[in-house]
Amino acid sequence: MGFMTFLEKWFPMKEIHGSCSIIVDIPAELYYKELALYTGISLLANAIAKCEIKTYVDHAPVKDRDYYCLNVSPNPNESSSQFWHKVIEKVIRGGEALVIETNGNLYCADSYCVKEERPIIGNSYQNISVGNFTFTKTWGANDVYLFRLDNTEIGGLLNGMSNEYNKLISAAAKSYKQSNGSKFKLHIEGAKAGDKEFNKEFEETIKKQLATFMENEYSIYPEFEGYELTSFKESNPKNADDLIKLRKDMFEIVGQALKIPQTLMSGNITNMNEITKVFLTFAVDPLADMIAEVLNKRAGFENWVKGSFYKMDTGKINHRDIFEIAQSIDKLIACGSMCIDELREELGYEALNTPFSRQHFMTKNYEKIEQLLKQMVEGGEMGNE
Structure with missing residues (x-):
């Protein structure tokens, strides 16, 4: 699932007719949290999707209909x-995911209701929807x-936690824009300042000219007699360090909640x-155990x-270089632990x-220790000691 598809699920999208442009109408402060949560969910879901779910019949692994389905x-x-x-995303965001089986197929429900809570014999569910059905x-x-x-x-906890961070991010972004935005001072003769016709002309013409002048990289502002446009600079412009730190902090908090190492969340991996x-151990295995159970x-x-x-089987999550191992x-073959076919399957070969x-x-x-001791006795090594 792409990131734009992910955003469409949670935020309103606006499409410009006649073009391929898409405007994502979300506040910047929510973007940081959603990006961090999307990163964490994607890491966990990718790991689970790479696992092999083995099916056993009479204690022997088989590749049957269930294996194909899973x-x-x-x-x-x-x-x-x-x-x-989809299952992992719903577990993380909402706390649980409901999957139904019908006609030999599995579907993860988009929504459902608990018809009756029955702690002893089990709950009953109704209005289970998959897509528009x-x-x-x-x-x-x-x-x-x-x-x-x-x-x-976890999603609810992160939403509650992010409320205060949203205020901080909004304040930092506003401060950055205010201190680094282009500002100009337009000097107007006093006689024109209170004139109604001038005020109308200013609103309809001069402000548009100023906006065009400031928003375009290459532009010319016509300065008429009686007007003087001068640049107005902040004495102490700010950099984006505050925003970067808040973004990093948001990723760290989401990583801690999902038990994901910070280096994976940031992508700055030194010891893979x-x-x-x-x-x-701490993030994937609990989800894998839950699925098997x-x-x-x-x-x-x-x-x-x-x-x-x-x-x-989570063994295939970690990339293996056959020459390194x-x-x-x-050693696994020499000690009799695995046969050639078992090793080939473990490495992803047929x-x-x-x-x-x-x-x-x-x-x-x-050798068996009994056989080794017997040989030592027969050779007189035990007596010599």
Whole structure:
């Protein structure tokens, strides 16, 4: 989802007919908060969209209809990336996201109502709408997927917090414009100052000429007899440091609320591996766990206990250079931890599905401790010590 599309969802847009220009009618102070929130949501949603949701049947991974629905396309109109972006955005902004399943497809609701709160047997939901379509049926708690990380609406908290920052940003912007704007002083003869005809002429003609003169880079102002136009400069012009600091502070606050490292929010990354670990541990993993838990809850205990369940694999979020991890790959095969096909799938390659690629290998350096002790006893090494 592009940034302009994101803004259209939350702010009124004006289109100029006959051209491609679009005017976003939002106050500057809201722009900072929305840009920071959009950055945080985009980072989290991109990470979740890159995860592989594995489906298991009888404790074995399978690529069935569920796998396709969760990882490729949940419905005819969306890809899985678009779908999970929408889910994550609603979880962060509103505290929860409701997903329904109909005709084998998944849809994230744009709006819905809780028909009845039932703490013991589960709530019921109605007026669930997706786009311009509203379902007439009532949905029970076991019929929907309710993604909720906690009971706090982060979007609401940020809105409350940003009220004071909006005032500061507005004041800083106003001060900057006032001190750095172009100002001129027009000296007029005293006889004309109170003349009604002159006042009318000034409003209709002279002010327009002045505005054109000040707003254009190259322009000429005709100065008539009785008028004198002089530049009026501020004695202490301000720079944009205050605005930059407030913008940075807004990004830091949003980052703290979403558990995202500040270097990721700002884009000034120095240690990618360490930053990614922190990002995955505190920001992404809780969302991934929530998704897996909700999917397994909807599938039910009977399926789960039989070994049919869902699992979020966050291992593919971090970019891997195959040449940098070549020694680690060799070690995983040498110790028998993974076979060749398992490693290929982990690295994003297709499995070979051959007898040798499905075998587990182990070097001669790895032995059972009982076997090693037996060899030491037989060789007399234990007695010598």
